[in-house]
Amino acid sequence: MIQFLQNLIDAISLGSIYALVALGIGLLFGILRLINFAHGDFITIGAYALIVPSADVTARLMIGGWPWPLLIPAVCLIVVVAALLTDALVFRPIRRASSPTLMIASFAVSYIIQNGVLMAYGSRPKAVDLWSGANTQVLIGTLRVPMLQLITLVTTLVLMVAISLFLKRTSYGVQMRAAAEDFRMAQYLGVRGNVVIGIAFAISGILAGVVSLLYTTQAGSLSHTMGVPLALFAFVAVVVGGMGSLVGAVVGGFAIGMIVTMLQAYLPPDLRAFRDAFAFAFVILVLLVRPAGLVPAHTSFERV
Amino acid sequence: MAALVEVDGIHVRYGDLIALRGISLTVAVGEIVCIIGPNGAGKSTTLAAIAGGVTPHAGDIRIDGQSILGQRPERIARLGLSLVPEGRHIFGTLTVEENLRIGGDIRRDRAAAKADMARLLELFPRLAERLKYPASRLSGGEQQMLAVARAVMTRPRLLLVDEPSLGLAPKVIDQIYDILLDLRRRANLTLLINEQSSNRILKHADRIYVLRGGRLQLAGRAADLQDGEAIRHAYFGFGEGHAARAEAPM
Numbered sequence: 001m002i003q004f005l006q007n008l009i010d011a012i013s014l015g016s017i018y019a020l021v022a023l024g025i026g027l028l029f030g031i032l033r034l035i036n037f038a039h040g041d042f043i044t045i046g047a048y049a050l051i052v053p054s055a056d057v058t059a060r061l062m063i064g065g066w067p068w069p070l071l072i073p074a075v076c077l078i079v080v081v082a083a084l085l086t087d088a089l090v091f092r093p094i095r096r097a098s099s100p101t102l103m104i105a106s107f108a109v110s111y112i113i114q115n116g117v118l119m120a121y122g123s124r125p126k127a128v129d130l131w132s133g134a135n136t137q138v139l140i141g142t143l144r145v146p147m148l149q150l151i152t153l154v155t156t157l158v159l160m161v162a163i164s165l166f167l168k169r170t171s172y173g174v175q176m177r178a179a180a181e182d183f184r185m186a187q188y189l190g191v192r193g194n195v196v197i198g199i200a201f202a203i204s205g206i207l208a209g210v211v212s213l214l215y216t217t218q219a220g221s222l223s224h225t226m227g228v229p230l231a232l233f234a235f236v237a238v239v240v241g242g243m244g245s246l247v248g249a250v251v252g253g254f255a256i257g258m259i260v261t262m263l264q265a266y267l268p269p270d271l272r273a274f275r276d277a278f279a280f281a282f283v284i285l286v287l288l289v290r291p292a293g294l295v296p297a298h299t300s301f302e303r304v
Numbered sequence: 305m306a307a308l309v310e311v312d313g314i315h316v317r318y319g320d321l322i323a324l325r326g327i328s329l330t331v332a333v334g335e336i337v338c339i340i341g342p343n344g345a346g347k348s349t350t351l352a353a354i355a356g357g358v359t360p361h362a363g364d365i366r367i368d369g370q371s372i373l374g375q376r377p378e379r380i381a382r383l384g385l386s387l388v389p390e391g392r393h394i395f396g397t398l399t400v401e402e403n404l405r406i407g408g409d410i411r412r413d414r415a416a417a418k419a420d421m422a423r424l425l426e427l428f429p430r431l432a433e434r435l436k437y438p439a440s441r442l443s444g445g446e447q448q449m450l451a452v453a454r455a456v457m458t459r460p461r462l463l464l465v466d467e468p469s470l471g472l473a474p475k476v477i478d479q480i481y482d483i484l485l486d487l488r489r490r491a492n493l494t495l496l497i498n499e500q501s502s503n504r505i506l507k508h509a510d511r512i513y514v515l516r517g518g519r520l521q522l523a524g525r526a527a528d529l530q531d532g533e534a535i536r537h538a539y540f541g542f543g544e545g546h547a548a549r550a551e552a553p554m
Contacts, residue, residue: 187376
């Protein structure tokens with residue numbers, strides 16, 4: 001029983017990360033019909049901002065050495081700027097393009113970022129010790145929970161509440177929901193399309209920045225492709241949850257975290273190497289039963 | 305009267321499909337102008353072009369004498385035009401109140417927008433009762449009223465209304481028209497309305513344009529067209545006693 005609860009906490013913690021990434025991808029998809037595979041590379045940018053740009057084998061901390069109250073906003077700001085630049089330079093000029101065109105453009109962005117990081121930092125993975133206290137165990141009853149997992153969970157909850165308040169209570173939030181449902185109609189009512197899209201990129205950047213910190217603290221190393229698997233799993237989470245639904249993205253993120261962790265824990269040891277194959281088979285099963293995802297969105301697929 | 309909108313020989317294509325072949329019309333301040341024509345005549349495209357939703361590849365559209373060609377819809381909305389589109393396009397996942405708030409967001413004066421909302425809700429008691437409901441739960445007539453109220457929240461000078469009676473019961477249509485006329489008096493609105501049928505329109509409109517096949521077939525003062533024969537002829541391409549001219553010159 002204790003073992004199961006321990007696994008459950010691992011699953012929720014991993015699910016939180018996927019949910020945050022999926023939310024970043026889901027926000028942009030909802031409003032722009034853009035499946036942004038470069039989202040993972042936004043996470044990479046946030047992570048590499050922590051160290052001094054050089055091809056040396058050992059990483060020297062740059063922003064990573066700053067105190068937390070400075071470090072967190074600094075990393076988020078860098079990723080937000082990267083996300084807004086991506087919109088301005090790549091996606092804004094092709095605003096009227098079809099969804100597949102946008103997706104392919106996001107692949108291009110992804111490769112450009114990865115190779116940019118490769119040029120500036122070299123190809124070897126770099127060890128980064130951001131916070132040695134991350135694995136301090138906290139006792140909850142008889143459960144031992146690593147500090148970082150608790151922080152991940154709390155951070156995820158705080159961000160989700162914040163985003164949901166933003167979307168429900170502020171003018172820009174309401175405009176964003178309207179634009180996600182019917183972009184053209186929102187424009188007819190005077191909603192500035194590019195402003196709303198810019199805000200979506202900025203929020204997506206903040207989410208990527210936070211994930212880069214949580215993930216780097218946990219993984220303890222950087223590589224120029226570190227964001228790719230995160231984006232892939234999060235994309236699957238978005239599809240499972242229901243394309244275009246933010247609640248769906250979060251639900252999907254936790255579902256994927258749950259499936260992956262439980263398979264890792266309970267598959268026979270011989271089969272564990274094939275964990276992801278089982279996970280994706282499960283995803284296919286879910287989609288066969290619910291093709292529109294767990295929490296289907298109601299939107300008209302028109303844009304600009 | 306000063307021309308608020310001048311549409312000057314616009315052509316619109318959707319890919320290979322030609323929707324408009326040289327439409328010209330004007331709307332003066334304070335007028336009620338109606339465009340009538342059968343399904344596919346180009347009525348909706350004309351309104352969408354004025355509102356900035358589609359860009360003509362030839363011709364010009366001017367508001368207050370200034371060309372608005374190629375401008376984004378959100379810019380044109382700020383010039384004082386508001387579109388109530390065909391099919392209403394209510395934001396169904398938003399509440400009724402949020403739908404209305406979006407209309408008011410464009411305005412600098414938040415207090416005035418709030419006051420307008422209060423006044424509109426007096427006019428639409430059914431919406432006032434359902435403020436916190438998701439808009440998707442409203443009936444068709446209520447959604448049409450919400451679409452009108454939402455457009456009026458932007459405090460437009462010109463309201464473009466695309467087939468307000470589509471899919472509604474006659475009684476509800478009467479209500480919608482009463483409200484449009486009422487709003488026009490209160491808010492000094494100019495109205496440009498699309499309809500498929502001319503019956504109701506003839507009573508209220510100052511001027512009428514008849515569209516068919518993307519071309520203007522007839523334009524005139526409503527007062528001169530009351531017997532309906534000229535409209536029927538323009539609308540169908542033939543009328544009573546004109547069967548021989550079924551292939552009317554396009």
